[in-house]
Amino acid sequence: MRARRATSWRRWLGDRRGVAAIEFALIAPVLIVLLLGCVTLFVAYRDSQDAEKATFTIGDLLSRRTDPVDDAFLSTTQQLFLQMVSRTAERTKYRISSLTRSGGKFSVAWSYAVAPRTALRTADIPTDSLPxxxxxxxxxxxxxxxxxxxxxGGLGLVSGEHVNLAANRPRFIAAIAKSD
Incomplete structure (x- = not known):
């Protein structure tokens, strides 16, 4: 009797049926979290690249301009930016400024900002980021x-902002003027 119990016990321990299902049940949540994390990082990287490309496109568009700009034109550039990044105005901050260097220092010639941003002041120029x-x-x-x-968001990633800055010299004129 005892030998029979030992044999059935060994047979039960040696039975490998169902092992794959148990291994899958243990590893599936890890694979799902890994997949969701990769997709989240890819989407964040894609959005960052879209925002950067849109910023540089607006900068290039303005640098090729020869006529003075006005608020209507600058508002149109903001609408173009919003189309390029597929966001609403509430989820973006947007400011365009014309800077002039004189005496080794930059000064603001004009600045156009969309709320919640304010117009750039000479004291707030990010000189470390300028060429x-x-x-x-x-x-x-x-x-x-x-x-x-x-x-x-449950993967440890938090909300934030993709902040971009593009500084371009006007290509065909000395400075871009702004008419009111």
Whole structure:
């Protein structure tokens, strides 16, 4: 009797049926979390690249301009930016400024901002982020911020902003003028 019990016990321990199902049940949640994390990071990276490309496109568009700009034109550039990043105005920050370098320092010639941003002041110019230009040159500075929420927030990723800055010299004129 005892030998029979030992034999059936060994047979039960040696039975490998159902092992794959148990292994799958243990590893499936890990694979799902890994997949969701990869998709979330991909979407965040894609959104970051879209925001950066849109910012540089607006900067390039303005640098090729030869006519003075007005608020209506600058509002149109913001609408173009919103189309390129597929966001609403509430989820973006947008500011365009024309800077002039004189005496080794930058000053603001004009600035167009969409709320909640305010117009750029000379004291707030991000000089560390600007390229080196000669005295008398000007720059068109496009500053944008696009907020994002992670696709699957339960994975430890938090909401934030993709902040971009594009500084371009006007190509065909010394400085871009703004008419009111």
């Amino acid at each position: 080196v230009v000669a005295d008398g040159d000007s720059l068109v500075l496009v500053e944008t911020a696009v907020s994002y929420d992670p696709l699957f």
